[in-house]
Amino acid sequence: MKDKKRLRIEAEVAKLPLLFAHYADNGDHESLADLFTEDCQLSRPFQPDHTYHGRDRVQAIFRDRAPILVRHIVTNVLVEVISETEARGTNYLTMLSSYAGVEPPQPSGAIYVGGFEDHYVKSEGKWRFMSRHGRVVLHSGGPMPDIPPPSDEARGLK
Numbered sequence: 187m188k189d190k191k192r193l194r195i196e197a198e199v200a201k202l203p204l205l206f207a208h209y210a211d212n213g214d215h216e217s218l219a220d221l222f223t224e225d226c227q228l229s230r231p232f233q234p235d236h237t238y239h240g241r242d243r244v245q246a247i248f249r250d251r252a253p254i255l256v257r258h259i260v261t262n263v264l265v266e267v268i269s270e271t272e273a274r275g276t277n278y279l280t281m282l283s284s285y286a287g288v289e290p291p292q293p294s295g296a297i298y299v300g301g302f303e304d305h306y307v308k309s310e311g312k313w314r315f316m317s318r319h320g321r322v323v324l325h326s327g328g329p330m331p332d333i334p335p336p337s338d339e340a341r342g343l344k
Contacts, residue, residue, distance in 0.1 A: 207258035219245035231320035239342035296328030
């Protein structure tokens with residue numbers, strides 16, 4: 187593959203983690219879900235052992251969650267182009283949030299730092315996440331959230 191084509195693919199794919207954070211932070215669950223293939227997999231950083239299956243399940247995570255003021259800070263985005271229709275990547279994620287209210291400014295709770303391992307494919311004419319596996323590796327200012335495990339139905343297994 188020529189360098190120019192590889193660079194174009196890297197730039198297109200590197201936008202996906204940034205768009206994911208933007209849509210998640212602004213409550214645009216429809217646009218966020220459209221970043222994924224229909225048959226995608228997503229493991230959230232707070233629950234890396236509970237993979238969600240399917241675009242509709244990804245949308246439901248963000249559509250159905252309690253109101254939250256949140257900011258995801260995405261850095262260290264690396265993309266490895268495998269072919270004209272496939273790429274892999276990693277990125278770091280820092281998350282701050284508040285359930286006290288949704289109008290800024292709000293005090294932040296803990297700071298969580300982790301990242302994602304991503305698998306991208308070109309689907310329906312555009313680049314999308316085929317899989318996204320996140321994990322928190324550091325936190326400061328509070329404990330890890332105690333989130334009940336999702337049901338098999340919520341994860342798209344039934």
